[in-house]
Structure formats: C-alpha cells, structure tokens
Amino acid sequence: MNIVRIIMRVTAVYMIAGLLIIIPAYAASGQAILNDRCSTCHNLTGPSPQTIKELQERKGPDLFYAGNKYKKEWLEEWLQAPKRIRPAGMYYGKHITPGVERDVLDTSTLEPHMAVTEEDADEIAEALMTYKAKSELINMGEYKPGKISLSMGELMFDKFRGCLACHQIEPGYGGLSGPEMYTAGKRLQEDYMMSFMRNPKAWDPKIFMPSGYVRDNDLAKFVHYFHALSEENFE
Amino acid sequence: MTKLWHITTAISVILLALAYSNSNAGEHAENIYQTYCWQCHGMNGDGKGLNIGDMSVQPRDHTDAKEMSTRTDDDLFRAIKEGGQSVNKSVLMPPWGGTLSDEDIEELVKYLRILCKCQYGKSS
Numbered sequence: 001m002n003i004v005r006i007i008m009r010v011t012a013v014y015m016i017a018g019l020l021i022i023i024p025a026y027a028a029s030g031q032a033i034l035n036d037r038c039s040t041c042h043n044l045t046g047p048s049p050q051t052i053k054e055l056q057e058r059k060g061p062d063l064f065y066a067g068n069k070y071k072k073e074w075l076e077e078w079l080q081a082p083k084r085i086r087p088a089g090m091y092y093g094k095h096i097t098p099g100v101e102r103d104v105l106d107t108s109t110l111e112p113h114m115a116v117t118e119e120d121a122d123e124i125a126e127a128l129m130t131y132k133a134k135s136e137l138i139n140m141g142e143y144k145p146g147k148i149s150l151s152m153g154e155l156m157f158d159k160f161r162g163c164l165a166c167h168q169i170e171p172g173y174g175g176l177s178g179p180e181m182y183t184a185g186k187r188l189q190e191d192y193m194m195s196f197m198r199n200p201k202a203w204d205p206k207i208f209m210p211s212g213y214v215r216d217n218d219l220a221k222f223v224h225y226f227h228a229l230s231e232e233n234f235e
Numbered sequence: 236m237t238k239l240w241h242i243t244t245a246i247s248v249i250l251l252a253l254a255y256s257n258s259n260a261g262e263h264a265e266n267i268y269q270t271y272c273w274q275c276h277g278m279n280g281d282g283k284g285l286n287i288g289d290m291s292v293q294p295r296d297h298t299d300a301k302e303m304s305t306r307t308d309d310d311l312f313r314a315i316k317e318g319g320q321s322v323n324k325s326v327l328m329p330p331w332g333g334t335l336s337d338e339d340i341e342e343l344v345k346y347l348r349i350l351c352k353c354q355y356g357k358s359s
Contacts, residue, residue, distance in 0.1 A: 102283040162327040175286035177274035212333030
C-alpha cells in the first residue's frame, strides 16, 4: 500500500514538474514567433510613429497594445487565413497612382500577410493578449451593449459624420484609405473602439483619422453599428 | 568700407536663412498634404483622390484657380481646422484641428495657394 502511495506521489510530482516546464514554454513560444517572424513589420515595443515620415514608413499595425485592441478569437482565425483589412495598406500614399477619374490603387505594391498554422496562431494570439500598453486610455466596461438599425447606423456613419469617405461598410462600398469597418465588430474590443474613436491621436499621434470628431454621445452607437455590420457576415 | 561689407554679409545671411526656413516650411506642408489630404483631394490636388468613388459630394479641386480665388485665407484655414460644415460645406471634409497645429494649418493654406497658383480675389 505504501509503495503504491509513494509511486502515486512521485508520479504527481513529475506531472506537476512537467506542467511547470511545459506552461512557460508554451507561453514563450508565441513570443518567440512574434520576435522572429513579426517584428520586422510590426512594432512590438512602441512608441507609435512620432513623425509623418515614420507614419508613412510603417509596414504593419503597431502591436504593442494588441491586448487592448484585438479580440483573441478573431486573431486566432485571421492569422490562419489573413485577408487585407486596409484596402490601400498602412499608408495609402505609397500604394496609389493617378488615374483618369481618380487616384487608383496599385495592388502590385501591396504585400500579402503570411499565414500561420492553427497551433502557431493560438500561441501568437495568447502572447499578443499580454501586450497591454496604453491601458490608461481604456475605460474598462465603458461600452454597454445595445442595438442600432443598419439604416440609422449608416446615416450616422455617412451623412452625419462622413466616415464613409475613408472606410468601407461593405466590400466595395466606401473609402479605401482607412480600415474596413464591416469586420470591426468581430475584430476589435468594444472599449478600445470607444477610446480610439474618442481620440485617435492618443493611440497613434500622426494617424490620418481626424481627432476630436466623434461626439461622446455617439461613441457607443457607432460600436452598436459595427456589431450590426459584422452580423451581416460580408467578409 | 568694412562696415558696408559687414552689413552686406549680415543681410545675405538673413536672406539665406529665410529662404531655407521657407523651403523647409513648404516641404513640411507638402508632407502634411500628402498624408492627410491626398486621400480625398488626390495626388495632383485636383479633387480626384483615392476615396472619392462613393462620395456624395466631390472634394474641392485645389488646382481650380477660379474657385479657390473666391476663398479667403481665413476661409481655407477655418475649413481645414473646423471642417467643411464650419464654412457651410460638406461634412465629408472633417475638422483637422485636433490633429494639426495652427502653424501646420497656416503652412497648408500657403501650400494651397501654390497649388491653385492664386490668391483671394486673384485667379491669375
């Protein structure tokens, strides 16, 4: 009996020790991938571009506050099958050429994002969720779920605020210089959206989205609208 | 004679410094224009920007001297800082006062005058 107990205890100790070794290795793996394969195009440490020139040279979204920005489930899916979110890249000025009716996209200058395996995607997403810079800009729990009709949302987004000028609300409809909004509800954390719309400059000082433009009373309504758009599953 | 030489040198230095700062200011305004304005007003400043496909109101053609000469510098400054609605124009022109400083906007107004090759009240 004693021998059985001893064997059980020894086994338990080995299992716990094994877990202690495996868990940090798992967590570190996503970080290692980020360092090895992502840091060339993504800023993992901050700060965001401080000059217009730096903004124009940025290759991919800053990730040093990814844990405050993205939804983990979305990251896991997107990393396995990436699709372009900003039709004209990070800085549209590098990817356009004058056309007859208007400036047109030169898609040959846009590089596709690499895809990763499901396992790597999970590990990267896990690691990104620990990137919590600029938490002081997030008012946790600020967003209270609610609903708005697509027609009212579009009225606000297009006619009242003019956001459609730069953002698409369905594939092929809207401006091209900003990120698409029909996936924002699945892609972005709600409190982040509220904070970013309130003051884009605080997150990204030189970004070409106007600051101080969206009224406080409208912030939640816009997030309701982005949810409604996401539910259309346009992607 | 020496005094005259000193005065001439001092004036030359001041003129060179002014020319340098003006060219820097112009370059700064051009960078701002390329970053914030191209998306709608276009690479040529002619209102044919990347984003205009689904716009209900077309952006101002900054190379249109006739139209641009009807705007005072103050009108242009206000439209940039406070948005199109502040000058009874489209909501599609957002206010950039939260992003750009007054000095940036003043430089942009000067840059617009270069693009239109015009001044208020003078289209040629």
